[in-house]
Amino acid sequence: MLQSLHVKNLALMEETEVEFGRGLNILTGETGAGKSLLIGSVNLALGGKFDREMLRKGAESALVELVFASGDKRVREKLEELELEPEEDGSVVISRKMQVGKNVYRVNGETVTAKQVKELAELLIDIHGQHEHQSLLNKKKHMEILDAYCGEKFQKTAEAVETAYRECRELQKALEEEALDEEAKAKEQALAEFELQEIEQAKLVPGEDQELEQRYKLMVNSKRITENLSESYQYTGSDFEGAAGAALSRALRALRTVSGLDARLGELEGQLSEIDNLLADYNRDLAEYMADCEFDDEEYAEVEERLNLLNHLKEKYGNTIEDVIAYGQDRQKLLDKLNDYDAYMRQMEEQLAAANEKLEKACEKLSAIRKKNAAVLTKQLKDALVHLNFAAVEFEIALNRAKSITAKGYDDVEFLISTNPGEGLKPLGQVASGGELSRVMLAIKTVLAGKDDIDTLIFDEIDTGISGRTAWRVSEQLDTVAHAHQVLCITHLPQIAAMADRHFVIEKSSTGENTITDIRMLAEEESLGELARLLGSDSLTEAALSNAREMRLQAAAHKKA
Structure with a gap:
């Protein structure tokens, strides 16, 4: 769980620290207040790109610090692998100090590389930023999602496929390199005989x-x-x-x-x-x-x-003399091979055929696991989409044999969807709008959350292109995810904000020549006021507050159900 975020001298943030809790943490604010700066600062701490324009005016350096509480065995093992000690309370502290031309990453006070931070962060947090749902337009992402769902048994089989594929590629490459016509073979043979004779005549003695x-x-x-x-x-x-x-x-x-x-x-x-x-x-x-x-x-x-x-x-x-003797031994092996070249090539071809057969069987086993899990995942995603107000949705994960085998097997995976009655299933990218894609991604995150050991999920404007009843459905789905994970969600919709277990507001203020962005947690009455603003009220009238209270009660009723 992400316990706290500390930011100093980054963009409009002078210095702020916020403590998050379990469940659903909602962040709202006026347009331009810097809501996405939160995601940006977390990304920076975890190795995101930094340039001097991100520094607060007049500052020489910026700092972002994340404090995680984690009892995950995999996190402890990764810390041991990186030769890092956890804090006494078991927490993991990741920080990055940024200056022009210089960055210093630390984990629990020890200096580390950006690569090491990313390896550790993959076990701690999953960030779904703006427009990430656009990745669903790429079929490669569909295979990644299905494979992530398939579990540990699949991973072992996938590793076997990758190993078998690598072996086939190496044998194929070796076979191509060894292929010689008669003229080239004669030249190789003559050269090897000359070199071997020269070495043998010297009667070398090591040392x-x-x-x-x-x-x-x-x-x-x-x-x-x-x-x-x-x-x-x-x-x-x-x-x-x-x-x-x-x-x-x-x-x-x-x-x-x-x-x-x-x-x-x-x-x-x-x-x-x-x-x-x-x-x-x-x-x-x-x-x-x-x-x-x-x-x-x-x-x-x-x-x-x-x-x-x-x-x-x-x-x-x-x-050295030893090297020369070894070279002579290699020349002798080459001559032995060339003297019985046809038999040697047949042997290599047989090895390649056996490796290809092994790869085919491994791919077949991998594909069977994919198909079995695809059927289950299809049903779960369809149910999640229906809950997200895709009333007449049809969804299918299509697995076909690709034209060629890769290190990931021979499957071609594609998500097909129909959002209107009577329409046939079509590739996701040909049917879904931006708002629909964001809901599909939320459905995927919801389903995968049950299999994912990562404790913290961040959603940046998952509500793109939705409103009304659909917004309530998205809100309910986020709450469902938050039962098993800590969720941080940036939103502009009151339906989603009403579901908050903790509600934070991001505000921008000006003092003389300075403009400052800050973030703070809202008390219940302040949260009602922010909900009223999100509902479109220019002033905190009793009617606006009454609407806000009604939304909070509706959200509370869902949480108790």
Whole structure:
């Protein structure tokens, strides 16, 4: 449920906060007062388009904040998926701060993306804005409505159809790509044989290039290395007067002549002896390393030639020796395929045929679920339309086989309607007026509401093109929906406003240079006054108020029935 809406510096709204309740929340106001600004602000919070003209004059930023109360398991799971924590009271707070060139979305205080907000909002609120009923003119919308009605079993089957369709498309694409004429096949075969032969002749060993590069680096720098190592060996060895090794040996001999005189001197001798051994080990290792640095020209040429070959192969077939070996394995598979090309193509064709058969069966199962639910939905929608003052309405959901299969199956879904006796069923868009379309959409929302877990529904001027008795029927239908959902409805009709559980008025006022739009909840007497205004009264006469009271009593009688 949408508990509250807070708006600051948006269009004519300076700062306003309104708290909504369960049931039917009605919003009315004079033409031009900014009634649709409410829907606009909610849409903005949920990712709607914002431009600088929406900012209140003189303001640098605008803010919209929505607070929802929801115990829906799906909402909790979505919060967990987005790594967001619910508020302590379980509420969900969505806000958007808007500046020119910059938007900041937050959920429960954490910064999120617009995409994440939309994903969460889909579970919390359903907005039926002005002219949305025009979407009924598109047959794609008819399938969406039927599919939304079909439930969880349908969704699982629909996913199976989509998976099977994707598999068929991939196999068809692969089959088309693999199709070769004899000339193209011969070229592919010749190239694969050449590349495989080049790789196999190299007799590659994984990691060989790294070892050779290290060896080559050593060869290139061998002279410099040898000169410096020789100098180090001279200073640390024992063959030259003044070298560390020779000096250390003399020091050790001198210490040994007196080490037996004191235990501490024996410890010092041991330490110096260890140093002497370490230095001797260092000199041996150094000598071995210098021996390894001795290369002849033939070895140098062999290493250089091998490295050139490996680098050439890596440039052609991969970044590493492992990549080149893997490429060679792929070439071998290609040759195996080309050597038995006809059998390979037959196998692919058989796989595609099996996938198409699987897809056909999945589509058949999906279509059966659609047809079963279409019969039930047809009756429910017809009953809802009759209640909305389509006295002689005939309605049908037609399912025919489409020319081709898509990811949604092979059904072509279309709503057919007849609103006058004796007239045959025709496509909805060819028969219904704008006002009738809005009532059809309300009927659809009413029927789907029983299957929909979304708690909050917003209707912006669902009463387009209706009046009189029809308006009462729409009012009663909205009240029916409001028994299971929170409903926010913007209207200009007194019949609908009279049914309100909570009545809000949107007002525009001017103070000097400023014009401000505000929204507030009306007490009972104020609501009667607003109903009188909607009835067309210029002043609050007793007659006008009496008519308003009568409408409220009629609405109350419906609520008790």
